[in-house]
Amino acid sequence: MRLTSIDALRGMAILGILLMNIPFHANLELGYVPFSPILLSDQVMTLFHSIFADGRFRTLFCLLFGAGLAIQYDSCIRKEVDPKIFIKSRLKWLFVFGFIHGVFVFGGDVLMLYSLVGYFLIDGLSLDNKGLLQKSRKFLIIGCTIIFIIAMLMLIFSDPSERVVRGTEEYFESVAYWQGNWGYQTMINAGFSIGLLILSPLFNLWQALGLMYLGSYLYRSGFFIQGFSRSVLVKISILAVVSTLLCIAPQIFIKDIDSEVIPAFSSISAIFVALVYAHIVVKLCQSKSRIMSVLANTGKVAFSLYILQSIAMGILLRWLIPEFSLEATHLDYLLIVIAFTVIQIVIGQLYLYKFKQGPLELLWRSLYNRSIHKALRDHIAERGSEARCK
Template identity: 50%
Template sequence: MRLQSIDALRGVAILGILFMNIYFHGSIITGYGELTPKPFTDTIIEALNSVFIDGRFRTLFCLLFGAGLAIQHHAYKKKKYSPKAFLTIRMNWLMLFGLVHGIFIFGGDILLLYSVCALSILNSLNLPLKKLRRKAYLFLSIGAALALAITLVLVFFLDEQTMLRASTEYNELYQLWFSGYFNQLWIQGGIAISIVLTSPLFIYWQVTGLMMLGAFLYRIGFFKRGFTQSQLFIISLAALSLICIDFIILLNSPALTDETSSILASTSAIFVALIYAHIVIKLSHHKNKIIAVLSNVGKVAFSLYILQSIAMAMLLRFWHQGFHLSAQRVDYVLIACGFTLIQILIAHYYLQYFKQGPLEYLWRNACQHSLYKRMYKNKNAHH
């Protein structure tokens, strides 16, 4: 039985991810080039991003990915199938989807990384609750320590500078990126694969820790009831404290890039994402109309994630290349808001005729085909 709260949370995560990625969909190698003088609206949006957006929705998606693994693990185990064998097939297919997405559409793909990370923790899904929680906390602690170390190195030793749109470096990268689609393929593929290869330096620990935490939270019934008042108070206090630390570092290092700020915000993102989850879970208890809308989005989240990349690539890389030379952050936010509405409408009308998103359907059938093929081979091997 599907949990509406998990569908709704998946909807929140997939819609929120666009607001994180929008600056890189047009040009992944430049991101948002800062304007001089800096518009006041840019400052406001950066502050709002730091509190509500940076890393928050990616973190939420990781937690839900882990919860999904736990749900499937339990279902396969109940049917007396091998959960590891089934989940390995699913993750191998997701890896292929991620490679195609990362190379041909958007180099900031997360599917490839998530599938690799998930494969590495399948055995952990069998752990008793206390051991699973302890391992999740350990991995998250390692990820937080590495994030802080990377931020401090960049702030105090490498003197990383925000890329100005009027700079020679920005113009050179802009010309390189828009010199042709085949150049973009090489750049995107290199970035997508390098994210996975370099993940043990930082992001692997956080992603796997979040997946294990998501599995743990599912097993203790969190997605049905949320936190207690005392738990929520402690998590909110931790979130507020970490956000304040982030702001102190940002104010003392105004030249930090979007990428570095995202690394810095990755620890506070864990607690903010948990607060988001708690709010949505509580709203789902009252059959809120907003929850119903978000649940529809969550049911086709995989398809919408890829659609985001395709639509933004067409708009910002092929139809309107000059947009990046003059656009302010508010312009990107308005595009994200507009496409958020479009995604909500697509999900609503699509699910009136179909039960699954097109890519969800393709993924499920590819997995079933691989499974039947494996079972047929095993059967013949025994004869």
């Protein structure tokens, strides 16, 4: 049986992640380039992102990915199906989708990384709850330590004079080369997505693995049905507030801070903030909130909507109105996000009136089911051959 809270959280994550990705849909190479002097509205929006959005929705995705793998593993055990064959087939095809998406559409793809990390998680899914929590803590400590060290090095050694500034000749040349040149965009997308995958052991693989272990633990401990206890929620909320204050402190006290440093710090506080978000959604689902029902329908087609975001934003911002990014502020991007959020919600509601699965979800299921059946046939044939040899 599907848990409404997991679908609702998935819907929340897919809608929220666009807020942070949208400048990179316009220009992956530059992302959001600040004005000089920096606009007050941009400073406010950057703080808003750091407190409420940056890394929070990506963290939710990771938690839910781990929970999803635990659900599939437990289901396979009940049905007496080899969970490794089943999960590996799903992850293999997810990697293929991620590769196509990352190379040809949007280099900020997360599907390849998540499918890779999922392979490392499979053996750990046989652990009990205590073992899952211990693994989660171990990998989160390792991952957060690595990210913190990288963020501090960037903070210390970054040179403000080398950054691209909006309106400069260098900026316009870079934008002109990017816009309308699909071959160049594809090369950058490929380099970015594959490069992140290769370098992930030095950056975000361990944190992602820790989050997936945590998501598995949360599912098996019944969190997505009941939420946290009051005492645990208080502790996590305090950690969320303290870590977020530490995250935004450099932005407040350091002039001309490198914008690439901020997401690194935010990814640490995102763990605790995402857990608070998850608790709130679980509790609202218990009250059968109409809003949660809408989010749940959105979450049921999250895979299709994730790819749709990249295609729609790529067409809009790189081809239909490429000049928009030249003068767009964070507030301008926010308006597009709000409008497209409404569109995604409507698509999710209307699509599920007629169909049970999103189009890409259905295609994915068809592909991995074929792989599973083939793998099972090969496995049976191999065992039969071994028996005859004996």
